[in-house]
Amino acid sequence: MSNSLAIETQGLGRIYKLRGSKKEKRKELVALQDVSLTVQRGELFGLLGPNGAGKTTLIKVLTTLLSPTSGWARVAGADVHAEPNLVRPRINMVSGGESSGYGLLTVKENLWMFSQFYGAPSKEANERIEALLEMVGMKDRMHTKSSDLSTGLRQKMNIVRGFLTDPEVLFLDEPTLGLDVGASRDVRKFILEWLKADRERTLLLTTHYMVEADELCDRVAIINKGRVLACDTPSALKQRLQKDVTFEIETSPLNGLTPQMMESQPEVKKAALTDIEGGARWKLSLVEESALARVFNLFAQKEIKVMNLNKRQPTLEDVFVDLVGRSMAEEESNEQSAG
């Protein structure tokens, strides 16, 4: 294992052939396009993107479930398309938001069976199962038939299944989808602990929760419409926007001041305005913080009172807006109306 890369992709692409009704011509859908990424061993890597961005498709390619239509990918040192049998013993995968598993088997039986498929000694496997269930707070449900579990608990069981085989590279597709706040927090904590216990472990997760990506991931790739738009640490991604300083200012009524007038100031890059009760809320991008003085001058000239002032820290959401030109929510509703 001299290779320090856990995941490496080059020009990876995937096109789905869609079969509509017979009259309709066959359409093609580009789900992934020219994806080139590298993930180091020991990294927690996040794929962030709206619905339909291609996150699950990428995971399916990387876990050998789906062949790419162009490019190549290596996971744990082996080619996912040509050498799936070398990749599979080293990985595992969990999809959130679905309840898989054999409902008539107990939690423990479900997990034990999978451990046996990976060739783990039975006794060790049982100890591990108990320890992991303990960690996610499910030990008391060990002998419950999995059909009797709530959706959230089933998902936790599934997550335990992923960790159980101690993979070199673990893929989690929306692991916290559909979980309540507490359970999501448990899962995130669990992920971090698992990674901390062994620096060689690598984890790739997808999410469309900005905060989750920001809080958890060492590096994040922002993906939209099958393309990777940016890939860096969350702080470096936000740093890109940091050059501009953003303020949110609430004021009394405007007395004729327009966003255009505001933007005509040399150090004001962008001014956006929304009405609020008894006044207005400005969102201003300034070249540097000192430009705030000019803005206040302008307000004073028009006899506008400043009621509230906030310096906004950029979020990954802002990074997304900057890259795509729209918010992730807008992108998703657009995707839905198109599809």
Place this chain on the structure above:
Amino acid sequence: MQTSTSWRSFRMAAWLGWLIESNWTDPFLFAIYSIVKPLSGAAILVIMYGIISGGNFNTPLFPYIYLGNAFYIYVGAVMTGVSWAVVDDREHYKTLKYMYIAPIYIPVYLLGRGVARFITGSIAVFITIVAGVLFLKVPLHWAEINWGLFFVTLILGVVMLALLGLLLAGITLTVARHEGFIGEATAGALYIFSGAVFPLDVLPEWIRPIGYFMPTTYWLELLRRSLVGNVAQAFPTLANFSNLQILGILLGLSIFFGVVSIWVFRYCDSVARERGLIDRTTNY
């Protein structure tokens, strides 16, 4: 390493299949399923035969039909059982993709899933035959049974059926809709073409070659011969062949279909990966 991979795939699949198959909360229902169902199937056939033949159960045709029908239970159990595992895991339990990325041999796993059906099927076959002997005078005489031939044929046939199941499993994998239908349709077709309940001579001449090409035809013939020797020879279809010749044909066809099945499965497997069908669910 390779044998241990195969072995754990098979062993765990058989374990899982057995838990699924025997997981009846109510033992009474389980008994109904595994005893009453095959018996009532046989009863329908017997009644139909009785009406058509005017109540004459003393012809060679009656044991021919009765035994053919009884052993045909294995086709529905083993062949359909193996292919059904794909539908079950993909649609119902949503675990097929997790099986796929596990370090196991999927074909061996699917064959293992058929073991439980083989066991319950064997019980059904046994009960059906015992009922036939006790109540319907199926002329089965302990001393005349060719046990060696019987067990060799039975085992060879079950392996053959499991491999045919693998072929169907491959096709099932590439079909995203109505996939449950494939196993049933094939089992139905084989029922007609393999001389299960009537000799092939009854079929129009141009259809018979299909029957001659099916290993099940020779399998059922040999099972009948091993159990009720002379009765089975009353029909012209295969009368010219000795037991050993038929066994040879059965072996040859089984190997042929076995190779084809494995080849088809591999091909379908790569098609399924190509098209992204391994985790496809239709949400029926």
